[in-house]
Amino acid sequence: MMLVASLFLLCWDWNRLRAIVFEPTQRPVALPAPTPLIEKSGYVVGTVAALVVSFATRGLAPMSALLPMLGVGLVAVVLVLVGWMQTVRR
Numbered sequence: 001m002m003l004v005a006s007l008f009l010l011c012w013d014w015n016r017l018r019a020i021v022f023e024p025t026q027r028p029v030a031l032p033a034p035t036p037l038i039e040k041s042g043y044v045v046g047t048v049a050a051l052v053v054s055f056a057t058r059g060l061a062p063m064s065a066l067l068p069m070l071g072v073g074l075v076a077v078v079l080v081l082v083g084w085m086q087t088v089r090r
Contacts, residue, residue, distance in 0.1 A: 039083020046076030 010017065049072040055061035056069070 033087060036083040036086045038086065039080050042076045042079030042081075042083060045079065046073055049073040049076060 049069045052061055052065055052069040053073070056063055056066045
C-alpha cells in the first residue's frame with residue numbers, strides 16, 4: 001500500500017518531476033506565491049491540536065484537554081481559510 005501511495009504521489013507531481021528526468025523543452029514555470037504566515041501558523045496550530053486530541057483519546061494526555069483542543073482545531077481551520085483568501089486576493 002505504501003508503494004502504491006508513493007507511485008500515486010509521483011504521478012501527482014509528474015509535471016514538476018519531468019524536468020528532472022528529461023531535458024526541459026519548455027520555458028520554466030513561474031513559482032507559486034509564497035504561503036502567507038497566517039496559513040502556515042494555522043497548519044502548525046491544527047497539527048498540535050490534532051496530536052493532543054489523538055493523545056487524549058489514547059490516554060496519553062488528560063481527557064480534559066479534548067474539548068479545548070477541538071476548539072483550537074476550529075481556530076486553525078479559520079486561520080488556514082483566511083490565509084487561502086489572502087492568496088486568492090493577490
